Amino acid sequence: MLERHHLHILRAIKEQGSLTAAADTLYLTQSAISHAMKKLESQLGVSLWKKSGRQLHFTQAGEYLLTLSERMLPQFEHAEQQLKQFAQGQRGTLRIGMECHPCYQWLLKVVEPFLHQWPDVDVDVKQKFQFGGLGALFGHDIDVLVTPDPLFKPGIEYVSVFDYELVLVTSPQSPLAEQTYVEPHQITSETLITYPVDQARLDVFTQFMAPAHCAPRKHKTIETTDIMLHMVAAGRGIAALPKWLAKEYQQQLNLHILRMGEQGIDKAIHLGVREEKRDDYIDDFIVKARETMIFGNA
Secondary structure, X not given: OOOHHHHHHHHHHHHHOOHHHHHHHHOOOHHHXXXXXXXXXXHHXXXXXXXXXXXXXXXXXXXXXXXXXXXXXXXHHHHHHHHHHHHOOXXXXXXXXXXXXXXXXXXXXXXXXHHHHOOOEEEEEEHHHOXXXXXXXXXXXXXXXXXXXXXXXXXXXXXXXXXXXXXXXXXXXXXXXXXXXXXXXXXXXXXXXXXXXXXXXXXXXXHHHHXXXXXXXXXXXXXXXXXXXXXXXXXXXXXXXXXHHHHHHHOOOOOXXXXXXOOOEEEEEEEEEEOOOOOHHHHHHHHHHHHOOOOOOO
């Protein structure tokens, strides 16, 4: 019946695109893969894929098992990694998923004392779960989710870490720099630079511009904060960032910080964890995260 190696085969076929490439990845022959999967299909009474020329197309049953492989295999792999660490005298690995692109500088301030206190625990930051980490948390792919936009679901607990204000950052030479706050219609002639995130998850759009039915003249995306703010300082655009991060960079670059709207936009960073018995080092990480101060958030 269904065994773990069947899930490995399905995942490899999906990732590699063909039986031949999947066989190479798994160090098996193509005939061995075909035999194993035909035997499984016979036992289950369903077809898992259909061939169209050289292309393979998963059936509904195949797609179901593929989804199962994507959910279960990372858990098996993590369990094996944990057991190896236990055998070596280590406690394990704290896996952190990030839904807050500019939070890495803050995270480093938390990780340093954590690693000092827990020498037998490693830390791994899972960047592939940026802006989609709730499923990873449910699926046990990560242990902690850092997010400014908690989605409250049964089984998940969120702990508020710190509050911050979302601000607009411009060059001091910008006409906007003459003001202390800016309204949405005033940036319709500007180039807005953001992280490469869907607009539906960007507060500068959802909480500031969209309610006023406004849009920037141009929208550019840049992945790194350093390059983004060097572009802003050079007058190539404006950016929306947490005030604490903008103030940190203001020490290095010639930047002007503006409130977004007269009242400003208030946000908070949360840590999401599963509501279950968890390792004591996860609870200690949460405590350290809440105690870690951030620069210039006043």
